[in-house]
Amino acid sequence: MIINHPLLGPRDAAEFTYLGDASLINRPDGMAENALPAFIDYGYLRDNVAGNHRELWFHEQGDRSWLVVTRHTLTHEIVKVELAADVARKEGRSK
Amino acid sequence: MRFSGLKVISEALRGHKGWEATWRDATPKSHYDYIIIGGGGHGLATAYYLARRYGKANIAVVEKGWLGGGNVGRNTTIIRSNYMLDGNEPFYELSLKLWEGLEQDLNYNAMVSQRGILNLFHTDAQRDASIRRGNAMLLNGADADLLTTEQIKNRYPFLNTEDARFPIKGGLAQHRGGTVRHDAVAWGYARSASRLGVDIIQNCEVTGLDIKNNKCVGVTTTRGPIKGGKVACCVAGSSSRVMAMAGIRLPIESHVLQAFVSEGLKPLIPGVITFGAGHFYCSQSDKGGLVFGGDIDGYNSYAQRGNLPIVEDVCEGGMAILPNLGRLRLLRMWGGIMDMSMDGSPIIDKTPIENLYFNGGWCYGGFKATPASGLCYAHLLATGNPHETATAYRFDRFERGLMIDEKGQGNQPNLH
Numbered sequence: 001m002i003i004n005h006p007l008l009g010p011r012d013a014a015e016f017t018y019l020g021d022a023s024l025i026n027r028p029d030g031m032a033e034n035a036l037p038a039f040i041d042y043g044y045l046r047d048n049v050a051g052n053h054r055e056l057w058f059h060e061q062g063d064r065s066w067l068v069v070t071r072h073t074l075t076h077e078i079v080k081v082e083l084a085a086d087v088a089r090k091e092g093r094s095k
Numbered sequence: 096m097r098f099s100g101l102k103v104i105s106e107a108l109r110g111h112k113g114w115e116a117t118w119r120d121a122t123p124k125s126h127y128d129y130i131i132i133g134g135g136g137h138g139l140a141t142a143y144y145l146a147r148r149y150g151k152a153n154i155a156v157v158e159k160g161w162l163g164g165g166n167v168g169r170n171t172t173i174i175r176s177n178y179m180l181d182g183n184e185p186f187y188e189l190s191l192k193l194w195e196g197l198e199q200d201l202n203y204n205a206m207v208s209q210r211g212i213l214n215l216f217h218t219d220a221q222r223d224a225s226i227r228r229g230n231a232m233l234l235n236g237a238d239a240d241l242l243t244t245e246q247i248k249n250r251y252p253f254l255n256t257e258d259a260r261f262p263i264k265g266g267l268a269q270h271r272g273g274t275v276r277h278d279a280v281a282w283g284y285a286r287s288a289s290r291l292g293v294d295i296i297q298n299c300e301v302t303g304l305d306i307k308n309n310k311c312v313g314v315t316t317t318r319g320p321i322k323g324g325k326v327a328c329c330v331a332g333s334s335s336r337v338m339a340m341a342g343i344r345l346p347i348e349s350h351v352l353q354a355f356v357s358e359g360l361k362p363l364i365p366g367v368i369t370f371g372a373g374h375f376y377c378s379q380s381d382k383g384g385l386v387f388g389g390d391i392d393g394y395n396s397y398a399q400r401g402n403l404p405i406v407e408d409v410c411e412g413g414m415a416i417l418p419n420l421g422r423l424r425l426l427r428m429w430g431g432i433m434d435m436s437m438d439g440s441p442i443i444d445k446t447p448i449e450n451l452y453f454n455g456g457w458c459y460g461g462f463k464a465t466p467a468s469g470l471c472y473a474h475l476l477a478t479g480n481p482h483e484t485a486t487a488y489r490f491d492r493f494e495r496g497l498m499i500d501e502k503g504q505g506n507q508p509n510l511h
Contacts, residue, residue, distance in 0.1 A: 001402055012404075013394075013402070013404070014404040017393075018393050018394045018509055019507075020348065020395075020507070020508070020509070021348075021395075040493065040494045041344075043437075043493070043506050044346040044437045044493040044494070044506055045344040045345065045346055046335070046344065046345070046346070046347065046348055047335070047339075047344060048335035048336075048344075048345065048347060048348050048349055048395065049335075050333075050335075050336055050349075050397040053395050055394065055395060071394075073349070073395050073396050073397045073398065074397050074398055075398065076396065076398055076402070
């Protein structure tokens with residue numbers, strides 16, 4: 001698979017390591033009332049879709065940036081690549 | 096169908112035109128007491144033990160494709176019970192014992208071959224870990240044998256024991272481990288279940304679960320709706336897709352695992368050998384091909400095919416211990432979809448929805464578990480309680496902090 005890095009261009013997927021579902025960006029608030037069920041959900045439960053899947057890849061052997069890759073899990077076709085920092089900022093996670 | 100020596104001889108004289116189908120290709124009835132979704136090894140074994148051991152009737156196995164077309168026909172056929180943790184080892188040892196009696200139980204040749212499995216180690220720390228694992232196996236009634244480098248050299252003279260980077264310091268052997276003809280497992284269970292009255296319905300995809308007031312009352316399929324007493328999901332690889340029909344999210348990611356078969360060779364490798372410093376394992380099939388594999392590709396996939404970096408990784412691991420593989424040509428390679436769970440261990444449990452049951456999360460260890468998985472799932476379906484060897488395989492173990500994490504990797508499915 002080739003991941004089209006937003007800064008570096010097309011890179012071999014072997015340069016990356018894989019973390020999982022991009023919803024992991026949305027870490028729950030540990031001080032909230034419902035923190036326990038929210039963290040069980042966050043830590044252990046996944047949608048695991050057969051189709052377009054938004055997922056976190058780390059460019060370990062490159063610029064060490066985190067990417068949000070949208071990839072089809074039935075064909076492995078990559079349809080979108082974003083910097084995870086941009087995605088997180090858009091969702092109000094990072095300052 | 097029944098086999099006999101007389102039948103073999105008479106059929107040989109008649110051009111083998113009189114053989115009947117091994118199991119009945121049933122058409123769905125409107126109601127069953129037990130509907131098992133998924134006609135893989137585990138689903139068929141569940142139906143068989145439900146009928147045979149627990150005396151239940153009116154059972155259907157509903158399969159989307161054809162029998163033997165899923166993971167039961169796509170694995171590397173290894174059986175073993177060399178686990179360490181309490182939640183796992185008694186279960187896998189039960190499974191190995193069931194394998195040992197399977198052919199007599201089914202009266203069917205599944206080519207169970209206890210040719211042994213050897214896990215190599217390459218460092219002193221790995222030796223300590225192997226001794227610990229071996230002792231855990233012995234405590235649970237399994238067999239384990241620590242082999243020295245000299246013993247390994249005598250039995251496997253072709254292994255590269257002197258490698259500068261990964262010298263072989265010894266190995267943990269389980270002589271009762273081995274291989275089984277995987278297709279014959281599906282066929283054998285299907286034949287025996289069918290003879291006990293189980294309806295095996297192929298080419299019948301479940302498209303929905305009929306849930307009323309938090310109770311599962313049946314399934315809708317491509318061949319019409321079927322009402323059911325108890326509905327049992329048994330579709331490892333696609334568990335998340337089926338359980339999504341009930342609105343249930345699972346502690347599972349689907350990943351692709353590749354396997355490889357070489358051209359046929361004269362007998363070379365006795366038993367199964369695994370590399371301890373990378374991920375590579377190898378055995379030789381009765382047809383002569385070397386059957387080998389390694390790690391999962393590492394990203395969510397339902398594609399049933401993998402990519403080349405893992406091919407390279409597996410071949411590097413193979414060359415490190417078996418340099419004589421270098422000029423071997425590959426005959427076939429393929430990928431299968433695994434339910435990779437959050438702790439690397441399976442789930443056999445009730446669900447929050449009444450009369451809906453779940454069996455999955457087998458990671459890449461489902462084949463060896465087939466008999467015990469079927470027996471324990473049948474026990475749960477028939478009695479409502481988990482089998483004594485499967486009490487740890489519960490959904491709530493994650494929130495209760497009772498993970499069964501053999502590798503100690505935490506909630507990262509692609510590392511198990």
